Amino acid sequence: MIDFINAIVVLLNFVIIPGLTYGSQLALGALGVTFVYAILRFANFAHGELMSFGAMITILFTWFFQSQNIGLGILPTALLALPFGILATIVLGLLSDKFVFKYYRTQKSVPVVLAMVSIGVMFVVNAIIRIIVGTEAIKFSDGQKFIMKAKQFKVMTGLNEGLALKSSQVITILITIALLTFTFWFLQKTKTGKSMRAFSDNEDLALLSGINPDRVVFITWLIVGTLACVAGTLYGLDKSYKPIIYLNLVLPIFASAIVGGIGSPFGAVVGGYVIAFSEIMVTYAYKKFFKYLLPENLEPSSLVQLLSTDYKFAVSFTILVIVLLIRPSGIFRGKVL
């Protein structure tokens, strides 16, 4: 029995909690991509840079607060700086819309052209970020690092295996739950949310029934900016902030959005967790887990790892390709918000 609990703890510590954290970050990112896709109708390659930009502004404000000795005690100061980051990200989104995307929307350009345009935006934002903070990794989490250390857990329960709980992980999961609840409540219950869904479903019909398109676009960027900044900051808080990493994050995010069914917000969230868990589960070495579960003579000699961790990144794409082959519209049939 003890062995069984030990095995579960191993799995919790190395697979489930990291998976939930990473999945939350992906889900928030994928939700942002989905919003742009469903309402503005293009694949936004600049989303990763939007996340990075939000995280950067948050970091700058964190530094400012730290220099003024303003903090939140055991919580990271970044939480205090987050609203400013969100504001800046929204402004960036709105500016990019006003000066770049709006023209192509009124021209009714094909989605590919808009995707190309978003690559241009990606380059510009990328350059701005690099010019401001360079390319070095930045660690900006402060406050209490662990809620529960592995050792404490061992002493507390008397088990062989420890369970470490980083505060950044708990914060990520809590904020994600709050934000997702709010977003879905907004979409389903408020009048604005309903008008956005109508707009995404059928633009002409929505315009006929008196929905103001500019307002819908404005609200979309509010939501996208918030989601992007929070996702970027949480990712930076959990790992460490590195401007180049966000470009690589765009691909798993797209994969999540498509796997879940692009255009469907619920699908995006589920897709995020699917991608995160498969990345971690396929590359995790289960040796320790099986050591507890199997009798001694059956113990595995190898690592029991499906793929080496080097291929972490490739996993999300393999899943994407498989999903597109078997069920091209994604797990939850997408297209409408």
Next chain:
Amino acid sequence: MRFDKYEWIAISIMVFLFILVGFIQGWSVSLVILNMCIISAIMTMGVNISWGYAGVINFGVMGFLAMGGLAAVLVSYPPVKEAWHVGGSGLGISFVLLIALVTAVYFITKLIEKKSHKYWLNGSVIFFGLIIIRYFFLNATDRIEEVDPALAGFLGGANLPIIFSWVVGGFFAGGVAFVIGKVALGLRSDYLAIVTLGISEIVVSVLKHEEWLSRGVKNVIGLKRPVPYEINLQVSDWFITMVTWFNSSKLNQIIDPDQKQQILNNLIIDSSSLFVKLNYAILFFTVMIVIYYFANKAQISPWGRMMRAIRDNEVSANAMGKDIVKQHLIIFVIGAAIVGVAGAMLVTLDGLFTPSGYRPLRFTFIIWIMVIVGGSGNNLGAIFGGFVIWFSWIEVAPITTFLINLFTSGLDSQNAIRLHLLDSVPYFRYLLMGMVLLLILRYRPKGIIPEKIRHS
């Protein structure tokens, strides 16, 4: 090939820029940029053929370049005999097993009719088959990687002249493109962009981590060259005679024989490196012209006309009896193969293969900017885009440094803002690329040299 006014202007701008750089920064710099420009132009033509002719998007440029690079290694590197000895049989067994697995899956899909049975049977066959293959495969690769890991640790290549790899690289990339195209070409264009981008990441990560094949992140250095080495040139008589003859007027003015010899030696060292670069440039230029010639021929042929028809209106082309899926696949493979040729040339020029150097920003998105800026659907436009964008990619740094110094000249030389800006000079090139792309897409969406509309 008759050029119109714009095209002549474009060509003369390119020539003028290189001569300018030659006089300001030296001919060596100019040739280095020129070589990369030509390679970029070939990559751009590859993308342009699939995107400009047929509207098939290809964001997998990075992966195809890497396949070309792999070809350069596998063709030119001497085989590591010991590695073949310890691991060859294991690899052979796993390869045979893989083929057996694929045939088994093929026949199961063909013969069994009930769908649920088919899925279960196929799933279990693939699962157990892969476990068995893994056993042999990992055993073999572990042994191969243990062979002299500091120098070899991989199978090596075929020990042929590296210039063959340019063709082989095309076939490698085309083969990968065939598989990708079979899987993904039915998708809508922006999905296809994301999927090809992702698959190219998979290709690169395989090259990075399969050390038995490509040495992975340990890189392969010291590849052969298709051109002479500087050291050999510096001692060969004909080369010394040639340098003396070229600089005879300058040398004749110097009377002191010691000093004359000194200057001649310096000249020989300089011109040997220049000569090597010039050789590369001539080789690359030949390839570029050949590809350009055939690309143009293909574009004005009935086949090219069909491609345009498919691009402009898929439904009506289909109604005319054109097999769209097949033609899309063909053009995707051709475009990728040309990119693969460029990839092999890139590795040939560098003389080393570094899988971790393949990054999407540098090798996919920049190439796309070249295509868009140059003019999709026009081969000269593609070449022009490749030249101009690569040229500015390199020359932005000195120009930015100059501009920053100019604008901050009022500030103190130790001013924090000024120092920070000077530190971030390399990042201004991204800013410029983004701005150029946005401006072109807004004000000249067909590119600088647009496609010619032919009414024939």
